[in-house]
Amino acid sequence: xxxxxAPPPPPTAAxxxxxxxxAQGRNLKAVLCQRCGSRVLLPGAATFARRELLLxxxxxxxxxxxxxxxDVVREHxxxxxxxxxxxxxxxxxxxxxxxLVCADCEAGPIGWHCLDDKDSFYVALERVAHE
Numbered sequence: 862x863x864x865x866x867a868p869p870p871p872p873t874a875a876x877x878x879x880x881x882x883x884a885q886g887r888n889l890k891a892v893l894c895q896r897c898g899s900r901v902l903l904p905g906a907a908t909f910a911r912r913e914l915l916l917x918x919x920x921x922x923x924x925x926x927x928x929x930x931x932d933v934v935r936e937h938x939x940x941x942x943x944x945x946x947x948x949x950x951x952x953x954x955x956x957x958x959x960x961l962v963c964a965d966c967e968a969g970p971i972g973w974h975c976l977d978d979k980d981s982f983y984v985a986l987e988r989v990a991h992e
Contacts, residue, residue, distance in 0.1 A: 878936055881991055882909045888938055890991040892984060894963035894971070900947045901963070901971070901989060907938035907945070914973050916985060917960065937972070937983040946982075 883889050886909050892902035917931045940946065949972075950964040957976045961984060962969030972984035 893990040895990045896968040897966040899965040907940045910937050910939035934985040936986040940982040941980050
């Protein structure tokens with residue numbers, strides 16, 4: 862009898878993010894602000910998702926709301942309840958979108974929330990640290 866093979870990483874996880882995602886597709890590590898280290902999410906609070914979104918370049922909250930250039934990001938932590946966050950702030954409405962920022966240092970945007978979908982908050986993996 863052969864030993865049981867380890868389960869493969871979730872099919873949606875890209876090779877670079879596989880060590881961050883558990884078999885159920887949730888975050889294995891805490892999500893932190895890259896700038897100040899403030900905790901944004903606890904382990905297991907979000908689900909890995911792939912969605913192409915345009916986020917403004919990383920700046921303080923006031924500058925992010927002003928618009929300008931940006932980056933297309935594809936890998937995110939999807940949070941279904943805004944009360945799952947440990948520490949996050951929101952910009953003023955930019956059209957029908959609010960951008961997520963660190964509530965302590967206001968670095969961001971680290972994520973995106975469309976006002977048309979009250980239960981979907983996206984945190985870009987490349988804009989946060991993990992511990």
